Amino acid sequence: MKKITTLILVLTVSISIFADVSKSEKNALVKLYNATNGNEWTRQWDLNAPVSSWYGVVLENDKVVALNLSKNNLNGYLPAEISKLKYLQDLNLFKNEISGKIPSSLGKLKYLKNLNLSFNKFSGSIPTSICDINSLETLELYMNRISGTLPPELGNLKNLKTLSLYNNEITGEIPMSIYGMNSLEALILSSNKLSGKLSFEVANLTSLQNLSLFENNFEGQVPLDLENLNKLSEMNISYNKFSGLVTKKLAKLDTLNMTMLDANGEEIVMTIAPETNERIASEE
Numbered sequence: 001m002k003k004i005t006t007l008i009l010v011l012t013v014s015i016s017i018f019a020d021v022s023k024s025e026k027n028a029l030v031k032l033y034n035a036t037n038g039n040e041w042t043r044q045w046d047l048n049a050p051v052s053s054w055y056g057v058v059l060e061n062d063k064v065v066a067l068n069l070s071k072n073n074l075n076g077y078l079p080a081e082i083s084k085l086k087y088l089q090d091l092n093l094f095k096n097e098i099s100g101k102i103p104s105s106l107g108k109l110k111y112l113k114n115l116n117l118s119f120n121k122f123s124g125s126i127p128t129s130i131c132d133i134n135s136l137e138t139l140e141l142y143m144n145r146i147s148g149t150l151p152p153e154l155g156n157l158k159n160l161k162t163l164s165l166y167n168n169e170i171t172g173e174i175p176m177s178i179y180g181m182n183s184l185e186a187l188i189l190s191s192n193k194l195s196g197k198l199s200f201e202v203a204n205l206t207s208l209q210n211l212s213l214f215e216n217n218f219e220g221q222v223p224l225d226l227e228n229l230n231k232l233s234e235m236n237i238s239y240n241k242f243s244g245l246v247t248k249k250l251a252k253l254d255t256l257n258m259t260m261l262d263a264n265g266e267e268i269v270m271t272i273a274p275e276t277n278e279r280i281a282s283e284e
Contacts, residue, residue, distance in 0.1 A: 098122065154181075190213060
């Protein structure tokens with residue numbers, strides 16, 4: 001009887017160890033492992049071991065809630081099956097060699113708060129489906145080969161605090177919807193191919209602390225209402241084609257003191273407006 005009881009106990013423990021995630025979630029992880037050449041990863045997974053022991057996988061109540069595989073030599077593509085990790089809150093694949101398009105299926109990750117696919121080789125445009133993730137707080141896609149325009153649907157991300165897309169090949173103008181993202185603390189769009197004007201409605205971003213538009217093709221007047229953003233402590237909008245006057249306060253705030261490029265590509269420093277007691281009105 002004692003042997004039978006012991007056997008049952010061993011079987012129970014074994015089952016509880018290996019049944020740590022659902023089959024669909026495990027299959028999604030295995031698909032990711034194979035699609036990104038897991039046998040070449042710096043820290044590999046033992047697919048015969050419990051998922052709870054796999055590097056970078058965080059479980060809560062037998063559900064995958066975080067996946068951190070940054071700097072782990074992933075190469076290949078990001079499979080659509082990643083969306084099967086439906087309880088995922090954090091996905092960090094920073095600094096790998098993943099290429100191809102960002103799968104639109106990411107939009108199904110309704111609990112996702114932080115998405116970092118930066119420093120890879122992703123190409124194509126930003127899937128509009130990502131803009132359906134209402135819980136998203138951080139979206140970092142910088143240092144890739146992303147092209148196309150900024151989806152107007154980005155404005156739907158009302159909880160987003162950080163939008164970092166620098167060093168890509170994004171074109172077009174900043175959608176007006178972005179100026180309504182009141183939770184946004186960092187808007188980093190440097191080193192792209194963006195153009196058009198910076199709307200005076202940028203002053204609506206009252207939570208903004210970091211504004212970086214360095215090295216694009218923006219033109220027109222710098223909205224002087226920027227100086228009313230009390231939380232703004234870091235700004236770099238130089239190496240564009242902005243013209244007109246700027247206040248001394250804005251010039252000091254800019255990392256490169258408002259150094260722009262003229263029609264010939266020559267560096268010019270914007271003219272500081274004379275200080276007066278009256279507020280200088282912004283030009284639209």
